[in-house]
Amino acid sequence: MPNLSISLAERSYDVIVEQGSLSLSGQLIQKRSLTGKIAIISDSNTAPLYSQQLISSLESAGYSSSLHIFEAGEKSKNLSSVEDIANQMVENGHDRSSFVIALGGGVVGDMAGFIASIYYRGIPFVQIPTTIVSQVDSSVGGKTAVDLAAGKNLIGIFHQPQLVIIDPDCLQSLPAALIREGMAEMVKHAALRDPSMLRRLSAMGVAINEDAGFQISYLPELPQLLADNIAIKAYFVEKDERETLGLRAFLNLGHTIGHGIEASVPFGSIMHGAAVALGLRAALYLSRKHSDMSAADEAAIIDCLRSIQLPLQLPDFVNPELALARCASDKKFKAGAIRFVLLRALGQPELVGSLTKEDLRDAISDLTEPCA
Ligand SMILES: NC(=O)c1ccc[n+]([C@@H]2O[C@H](COP(=O)([O-])OP(=O)(O)OC[C@H]3O[C@@H](n4cnc5c(N)ncnc54)[C@H](O)[C@@H]3O)[C@@H](O)[C@H]2O)c1
Ligand SMILES: [Zn+2]
Incomplete structure (x- = not known):
């Protein structure tokens, strides 16, 4: 399995690139000692394709999760979506012991990472990128952001993920x-x-x-x-x-x-x-x-x-x-x-x-x- 480690002192993490790894997410996350309830953040195109596989794998590893879906597209990458999702997370009982999984392309990864960076002053997150842009670019490096009317990515922060799981099989559905x-x-x-x-x-x-x-x-x-x-x-x-x-x-x-x-x-x-x-x-x-x-x-x-x-x-x-x-x-x-x-x-x-x-x-x- 091609595996990479990103070396950033105490913010270091692995990037797993393996066919079928989406179905192994639960185990892979467990090995990194991540505990707590999970908020899966995804969009309206990606969730129907891949969230069930992810949730089954998390359940097998003993995790409980809630799924938060927003409408796909750059137009959703804004502070209003951040507020909506954060409110849903509170309603679902997430607190500082929870962590986030971003399941989707760069829009999901950037916004879910941003939410994780500020929710209860910061909780961990895992990236499961499903587009090529997000697999080779946005999921690695810790830049998280949302857009303002004045421009893209104007509100954001560096928040490195704890783990990146890349399943090339997810690219099968990409146009x-x-x-x-x-x-x-x-x-x-x-x-x-x-x-x-x-x-x-x-x-x-x-x-x-x-x-x-x-x-x-x-x-x-x-x-x-x-x-x-x-x-x-x-x-x-x-x-x-x-x-x-x-x-x-x-x-x-x-x-x-x-x-x-x-x-x-x-x-x-x-x-x-x-x-x-x-x-x-x-x-x-x-x-x-x-x-x-x-x-x-x-x-x-x-x-x-x-x-x-x-x-x-x-x-x-x-x-x-x-x-x-x-x-x-x-x-x-x-x-x-x-x-x-x-x-x-x-x-x-x-x-x-x-x-x-x-x-x-x-x-x-x-x-x-x-x-x-
Ligand atoms: N943080 C960074 O360093 C960084 C770097 C590059 C880009 N970005 C950001 O990433 C975003 C662009 O990422 P993107 O191109 O992945 O866009 P995206 O997240 O909008 O995904 C593109 C479309 O593909 C759909 N999709 C996702 N996975 C799919 C799959 N496996 N099969 C079928 N459809 C799928 C999505 O629902 C969406 O409609 C921009 O917001 C950009 O600013 C961030
Ligand atoms: Zn680019």
């Missing part, structure tokens, strides 16, 4: 678009630290079936690939848990311009992963121009994004000037320059502080042309 979404983050991780992984990701990209998503039984290498990819996220989290040293900031590769594109159109009209793929292409353009990245390294990442069928050209409905304005608000510029993650080569990121608004405008304008 093709959400698989691509998560694979954009996997490409980002590979580009930052493991160039040889790009080929493995391309092979996986080709295996996405438009109607059936992933045929897990034909992908025996998937658990190891997920584990290797999570290890990259873990590396940056361990080096810079609270993003104070600049190393965790490398994980923003492709996200400065990606976020700008996302924020320039009505929410939901472009998927985050698609915006990240475009942001990656823009970061590669800038890395060629302002760092030493070779054309071959750039092509390796572009080819991988292409195999996953992520977009590489700005859709017509995105206005380049608006995208620039959204990613480069004047607040982010210090003395006319912005902090930006570039790649000197595959696996060699660098944080540069000298790019100007004109540089970003060039890169976004390049995105309006077909990719070579």
Whole structure:
């Protein structure tokens, strides 16, 4: 079983990546000496698919639990849902001796983690992520948050989980678009630290079936690939848990311009992963121009994004000037320059502080042309 440990002193925890692990959750949690009543927090899509399996396993291990379901989607990730769920938890008799299990994608994990961080001034929580984004990215690292009308993730806190249980079988029910979404983050991780992984990701990209998503039984290498990819996220989290040293900031590769594109159109009209793929292409353009990245390294990442069928050209409905304005608000510029993650080569990121608004405008304008 590919198993990882996240080393963060007294906040260290294991990440278990194993097919069938959802049905073993009760035992796996018991081994970590977690006691008390459990509040399972999940959403309206994930709970019908996986909560029964989880509850049966918890019951077999002697745990009692209550299930708290909110309506799926980013629009639920707010303080009003936090209050609703916390009230339900009180009604169900949860106190400081309880703990939380987050069962679902990144929205569930971010919000359930946030609730756990403040309920009775903080109780433990376990992540059981069920999307690729949440398995390789949001469930590891301890960033919890909810959104405000003014922006995403503006209210939050670092609260590390006690355990992360990843069952690749849960990806069987994920639609093709959400698989691509998560694979954009996997490409980002590979580009930052493991160039040889790009080929493995391309092979996986080709295996996405438009109607059936992933045929897990034909992908025996998937658990190891997920584990290797999570290890990259873990590396940056361990080096810079609270993003104070600049190393965790490398994980923003492709996200400065990606976020700008996302924020320039009505929410939901472009998927985050698609915006990240475009942001990656823009970061590669800038890395060629302002760092030493070779054309071959750039092509390796572009080819991988292409195999996953992520977009590489700005859709017509995105206005380049608006995208620039959204990613480069004047607040982010210090003395006319912005902090930006570039790649000197595959696996060699660098944080540069000298790019100007004109540089970003060039890169976004390049995105309006077909990719070579
Ligand atoms: N904390 C972090 O470090 C971090 C990192 C990256 C993203 N995030 C956050 O994560 C969120 C995005 O995560 P996401 O992409 O998982 O979104 P999500 O949680 O909204 O899940 C996407 C959709 O898939 C459904 N779903 C979940 N598991 C499924 C399954 N196995 N089969 C079928 N459908 C399933 C969900 O109900 C939802 O409709 C954002 O809120 C983002 O801010 C946080
Ligand atoms: Zn992202």
